Amino acid sequence: MRRILVPAGSGLLFAAAAVTLAELLATAVRPQAAPIVAVGAAVIDGTPTPVKEFAVRTFGTYDKPLLIGVIGLVLALLAAGTGILARRRPVFGLLGPLVLGVVGAAAALTRPDARPPDALPALAGAVVAALLWRFVPLPGRPEPQRGTGPTRRTLIRNAVTVLAGTALAGTGAALLRRAGAQDADRSRAAVRLPAPVSPAPPLPPGTAAGFHIRNTDFYRVDTALTVPRLAADSWQLRLHGLVDRPVELDFAALLDRGLIERDITLSCVSGEVGGPYVGTARWLGVPLAPLLRQTGVRAGADQLVARSDEGMTIGTPLATVLDGRDAMLAVGMNGEPLPFTHGFPVRMLTPGVYGYAGSCKWVVELEVSTFAAFDAYWVRRGWAREAPVKTASRIDRPAPFARLDAGRFTVAGVAWAQHRGIAAVEVSVDGGPWRTAELLPTASTDTWVQWRYAWSAPPGGHSLRVRATDGTGAIQPQERRPPFPDGATGWHTVSVSVT
Ligand SMILES: Nc1nc2c(c(=O)[nH]1)N[C@H]1C(S)=C(S)[C@@H](COP(=O)(O)O)O[C@H]1N2
Ligand SMILES: [Mo]
Numbered sequence: 490m491r492r493i494l495v496p497a498g499s500g501l502l503f504a505a506a507a508v509t510l511a512e513l514l515a516t517a518v519r520p521q522a523a524p525i526v527a528v529g530a531a532v533i534d535g536t537p538t539p540v541k542e543f544a545v546r547t548f549g550t551y552d553k554p555l556l557i558g559v560i561g562l563v564l565a566l567l568a569a570g571t572g573i574l575a576r577r578r579p580v581f582g583l584l585g586p587l588v589l590g591v592v593g594a595a596a597a598l599t600r601p602d603a604r605p606p607d608a609l610p611a612l613a614g615a616v617v618a619a620l621l622w623r624f625v626p627l628p629g630r631p632e633p634q635r636g637t638g639p640t641r642r643t644l645i646r647n648a649v650t651v652l653a654g655t656a657l658a659g660t661g662a663a664l665l666r667r668a669g670a671q672d673a674d675r676s677r678a679a680v681r682l683p684a685p686v687s688p689a690p691p692l693p694p695g696t697a698a699g700f701h702i703r704n705t706d707f708y709r710v711d712t713a714l715t716v717p718r719l720a721a722d723s724w725q726l727r728l729h730g731l732v733d734r735p736v737e738l739d740f741a742a743l744l745d746r747g748l749i750e751r752d753i754t755l756s757c758v759s760g761e762v763g764g765p766y767v768g769t770a771r772w773l774g775v776p777l778a779p780l781l782r783q784t785g786v787r788a789g790a791d792q793l794v795a796r797s798d799e800g801m802t803i804g805t806p807l808a809t810v811l812d813g814r815d816a817m818l819a820v821g822m823n824g825e826p827l828p829f830t831h832g833f834p835v836r837m838l839t840p841g842v843y844g845y846a847g848s849c850k851w852v853v854e855l856e857v858s859t860f861a862a863f864d865a866y867w868v869r870r871g872w873a874r875e876a877p878v879k880t881a882s883r884i885d886r887p888a889p890f891a892r893l894d895a896g897r898f899t900v901a902g903v904a905w906a907q908h909r910g911i912a913a914v915e916v917s918v919d920g921g922p923w924r925t926a927e928l929l930p931t932a933s934t935d936t937w938v939q940w941r942y943a944w945s946a947p948p949g950g951h952s953l954r955v956r957a958t959d960g961t962g963a964i965q966p967q968e969r970r971p972p973f974p975d976g977a978t979g980w981h982t983v984s985v986s987v988t
Pocket of ligand 2: 756757758759843845
């Protein structure tokens with residue numbers, strides 16, 4: 490047993506030293522170059538979309554910590570195995586770290602916006618692990634000849650030294666990372682957003698609670714394994730491509746252009762019928778269309794490609810951005826600077842288009858391009874190039890399988906068809922005739938509409954079903970279709986029992 494456990498432990502110790510060193514170096518190079526995170530991001534990228542959806546569905550927001558945990562576990566098993574193998578075949582002590590280092594470096598280099606130095610942390614970690622293994626004997630190491638090897642005492646002292654060095658490097662990495670985060674926190678705390686030159690119209694009287702979703706409750710969907718923490722003071726936006734006058738803007742210059750304030754509902758194409766990936770906030774931002782026009786968009790361009798700091802690409806039809814809707818570079822959300830999770834310091838926002846095709850968070854680059862020349866991240870994975878939001882409606886009250894008392898009950902929910910607006914919502918009980926629900930007032934076609942329906946609930950099991958009609962008069966389609974490739978359709982149905 491000891492002949493297995495001791496070399497396995499040494500393998501783990503070398504791996505811990507290598508990964509910790511790589512973490513420390515990554516704080517200098519850039520956080521996405523840390524090997525475990527880089528491998529995680531590469532796994533996310535390479536995972537077929539249905540598997541990704543399954544993971545999100547099954548594990549919710551825990552999908553990413555879980556992925557990191559699994560990668561850590563696999564690495565630990567490989568390291569322990571290498572330690573055991575290396576006891577008999579010393580060459581494994583060199584090969585193991587180098588192979589793992591190359592995997593980590595390759596993962597870092599396949600990040601969309603990778604630069605050569607991104608390979609350094611993983612490679613340096615691997616080289617150091619191999620050197621340690623070669624020159625710093627730990628317990629469990631093969632002895633060249635009986636009796637000539639270092640004493641047990643030396644071996645243990647070596648192990649303790651490597652462990653202490655690892656702890657030191659780990660502490661250093663944690664402190665540096667914290668300093669970086671504090672920098673971003675400080676920058677966000679220092680942001681003073683000017684008052685809008687064009688404020689949002691006041692909410693019409695009669696809007697119910699829950700119209701705006703609090704920032705902490707707002708759904709979050711992105712591929713970022715670690716939330717990017719950019720500082721506003723060093724943020725820059727590059728607007729280039731098929732334009733006559735490319736520009737670069739910093740945060741102050743962006744704010745100087747004047748802000749509009751709008752209530753806009755954002756929704757995710759991966760939302761299931763009745764699902765939670767939709768929310769409304771009061772956004773503050775710089776209108777995008779005038780900025781684009783000033784740069785002189787060239788004839789033939791039909792796509793605006795947004796790139797984020799961590800390498801996401803999101804393509805939006807130029808015609809959509811320029812058609813007069815309130816497409817913006819948003820800097821504020823519900824009265825505060827954007828939260829880091831929602832794109833601080835700047836995100837794009839395109840009302841009427843699913844998030845993956847119009848609302849790039851942590852945006853640092855806008856490229857005027859063509860659909861023929863470039864496929865954005867999700868388009869390469871089979872999702873639709875253009876993604877106008879489909880008309881949808883949801884029953885929020887009663888909850889599925891609720892038990893209700895017989896008598897009067899107010900059925901309530903939301904419906905959305907951003908930029909077309911909602912003209913009507915109807916409710917059907919037990920497949921009976923459609924009855925018109927009451928729509929609470931709204932100020933814009935870009936937001937969801939709250940609705941309610943007074944139901945006299947008779948005892949028994951019942952199903953409630955909702956459908957909406959959008960501003961063009963089109964009824965929400967009944968056919969149940971999954972989110973892939975351009976958004977789910979179908980009527981939300983809720984079963985309840987009344988006693
Ligand atoms: N940089 C970046 N922006 C992104 C994404 C992403 O993964 N990375 N996801 C998009 C998707 S799929 C959606 S639905 C919205 C969600 O925005 P929220 O997280 O602020 O609700 O952001 C979009 N912008
Ligand atoms: Mo999304």
